[in-house]
Amino acid sequence: MDSLTLARWQFGITTVYHFFFVPLTLGLVWVVAGLHTAWVATRKPVYLKLTKFWGKLFLINFAMGVVTGIVQEFQFGMNWSEYSRYVGDVFGAPLAIEALVAFFLESTFLGIWIFGWDRLSSKVHLASIWLVAIGSNLSALWILIANSFMQQPVGYALRNGRAEMTSFLELVTNPHVFVQFPHVITGAMATAGFFILGISAWQLRQARDEENRAAFTLSFGIGATYGLIATVAVMVVGHSQAQYMMRIQPMKMAAAEALWDTENPAPMSLFTWGDERERRDKFAIKVPGLLSFLAYNRFEGEVRGIKDLQKSYEQQYGPGDYVPPVKWTYWTFRMMIGAGIVMLFLGAWAALAAFRRRATQSPRLLAVLVPAIALPYIANSAGWIFTEMGRQPWIVFGLQKTADAVSPTVTGGEVLFSLVVFTLLYGALMAVDIYLLRKYAKAGVTDINLHGALGAAPASALEGAR
């Protein structure tokens, strides 16, 4: 493999891995802040216990998001130096602002929240977790402003052999941000909702003492409500994002549907087994007109196919292959949507059970919600792989190709070495992180201190058995 391929693998692996932790941080922090607020407002012990229970899981997860984020700050320079030179004047700004405005805020106030239990008045201490919530979500906003420039470059001019910023306002009000940011944030909230649901379900299945049952019945209700609302929202905004994408990156959507030829009305593929090289279906099941409907909200309307788009891109950008890897885009798009549909169904079921106060009476529901924790993770990863691979061969759409962006002086051996190091290190840390999450999730709320700190390792019965 050449250094380009290796650098792409490295970016893919480190970024998907980073985003394995980030959504839970973004979504769960609002719940922790809400529970903490409920404790300060009502002084009911259950809220304090739940703040600490979910807060601890939040911290274990947060740490991984932070340490994997360090790599993100530097790897554009390491592996993508020509990209950094070409668009740094535009792309560097949101990245630097993210660190200065958001990352400082969340890191500093998280320290205050963790250590401030008996050092601050309860209101100031409460404010710190809200600042963490605002900081981490602002961080996501700035990163997505940066990513939106790659999807739909705006606010720049090509001068002096590079892209130079002409309007900061256009950069931060990129219309792409307005479809992408809500999709990512609601996706993160759905992730947190299903995380809470799954763990609460596991706890309720154990049918432990009254305290745990009460605490996790409450958590179940929160998770179900949050998870269902967020799943509906992520679908609604995802739909408008897809319609938007039809306009700005029609090739990505054509590849998502394996739509080789322009059609009107266009069918939606339920299952396609195709030949990517010859650009034709071998076997396909399609719903007539549905793709036109998804694109334009009516059952007619032309959707341009891969072959046509390739021709017009050749005219616009010169000779080259402008078709993204269709198998990847087609299947990751389906994984994302498929996971979302299952989440919608499960979220509705769980919310109904919680609403009728029958959450504990359906062993089947409780059993299925535990593995369902994985669903949003599948959707998140598949969604990013889809949108980033669907943009290929471009690193910045219409502006720079990925092949021209890679560092020319870094050897394939160096990239391979760092790829192996990161993969092994991340793999090991992932195992540790999951071990700790499981341990603390299983420990329940019994041993949680009502006074002072979050506390380090609990002296729980479970621990003795380890």
Added chain:
Amino acid sequence: MTFDLNTLWFVLIAILFTGFFVLEGFDFGVGMLLPFLGKTDEERRRIINTIGPFWDGNEVWVLTAGGAMFAAFPHWYATLFSGFYLALLLMLVAMIVRGAAFEFRSKDRDPQWRATWDWMIFFGSAVPALLWGVAIGNLLKGVPIDANKHFVGGFFDLLSPYTLIAGVTLLLVFLTHGAIFLHLKSTRTIRHRAAVVVKAVGPVATVAIATFVVGTYAWTDSFARLGVNPGLVPVLAVAAMLGAGAFVHRNAMGWAFAMTCVAMALSVATVFMSLYPRVMVSSLNPDWSLTIYNASSTPYTLTVMSVVALIFVPIVLAYQGWTYWVFRHRVGPDTTLEY
């Protein structure tokens, strides 16, 4: 020196690095001391908890510096991080395991688990301390950069007697700085041990600095650029370090810490003054050096970023300063331990 936007950003990045060296400098020092000054688990936890509320916020200074380099001087960012590839990889690995170690080490009671993470904290603190020194040495000495702003050397080009002296010097300075901080934040046994370290390592660090200064005059063009009289800043940096020694001698550790902070800040200033207006020196041809002009973003981007920085840097300083006030107490037997 004309004070234009490019110079402003050069200064702002120097400030971000100053924040990093002063703040993360002591938590790197404490991290390196952890396995040696903490004999029992309880002691080790106390040592970690002295930097517990701070280390994450401190680390953001270097991430912001990286982001600021990207935004203000994209060629500097691109050449430095693609050029120092393997060194940076090593640094990233160290920072990753260190961050994970702080959060994970006390979340399980198994002694083996805790001991392993404690050593991760040690390596995660020592390796970046050493590598940042090596990096500074290379920035001052110059590295092979061609006419196209590309680094054309390899990993081993970064290692030379001078750059290794720089690395060891920075490690010793952080160790001293961290030991003084620990002395200020701990009680009884740990405090006593920290004082022993300060008195033993402090003089060695001072000798290392002297060696580094001599090396800088011998191996870099700083002498030619700064002259026999280098100006006030470097002289005051040395004076602050000697002042720290005097305060340690009189057991005035608070003042000693203030002095090591000042020495650190003035040393960063000296390094940046020696570079100005270059950001990376080419050892192949002086004309191929990256400067604040040929490596920079446009005046427009620099203006936007200036507005953002001039608003937010003071805000960050204010709330981080407040954090240090909130957690000013010593970590003793009565303190609840989080990590």
